[in-house]
Amino acid sequence: MTTLTTPLRLGLTGGIGSGKSTVAEIWRAAGHRVIDLDAHSRAVLDVPGDGVEKAIARFGEEFRSDGGTIDRAAMARLVFADADARADLERIVLSRVDAAVAREEQDAARAGERLVIHDSPLLLEKHHEADYRAVVVVLARREDRISRVMRDRGKDRAYVESVMAAQVSDLERIRAADRLVLNTADRETLSARALHALQTVLVEREDSALR
Template identity: 35%
Template structure:
């Protein structure tokens, strides 16, 4: 089984690219989904977050107050480091479990969609890394529209992550997402074909490139 780590800056279009890989037959594991699993009410990680941040980190129903937490960590680097220290090991362990389950079921190509792949050291869990790259102005516009943020808040979130040039330097593959969806998809199809070939499965069907 081959695992490709898929990462990039916030708002770069990783989810769209991950969906394209899934449509081509890859199994996709999303770090954001794993992050939600580890903080269900009563989970040890959520208990640790309450110990660190207080009851304000919880909603009235006992679930994680994601809005409050996001505002806190993007304005306080120490709080962000503490959040990462608490959550990253649990996410990594759950990812390992998912990969093992997929391997048992015969999966050959797995995409690990992880926004903080490098920051969390999760690049050590994958066989290769692809970065979804986009110009900063496009990234800023997408992020502001998607999360309903003003420019200052959006820039703070972008700045909280590893700079894109550094991610590109450390990546094995780069997917340019500045153009149309069709242009992005062509790159994904080519990369998927390469992964399939490396995994010894034979070629991707030509119609998938349309």
């Protein structure tokens, strides 16, 4: 019987516009398995299937879009006004996200991979630090983050600042991080910093496991 080795689980997070997704791309391009928790979450309601049907059963056909998925605008209006509805939607989404992530981790174990990385935008807001052997945080200057989101996502400044206000502060991120990646220069510099941070974390965790 083949014994599967559980891969080391690493958490990656950062505030809106920090460049966290870019770091995830860099690590993925380097051959590491990066699990995008936000993508799994969106897929529950944006792809026809069990998650959509469960939400429709709970909230009603009026929340089904013309494409057969969830009408996000209508659902947002409901859940922002109704805490019970929000809690029910979170249970529907999170249970399916957890199942999808577990499947990816099982695939990684079967493939003999030593590492899985969770790209998790709300890792600290949801207090999930203890779920990981190490947490890497991407930091960038506030004004750089605002201008990046305005440019790349077409959002206005008020929107970006409102999201920032709902997230943990950079000081809280620094306190929670095992390793920081500073996104304060060009893409080449960020790539070098991201790869160095990941290698450092792997060496430190492997050393500690041998003690």
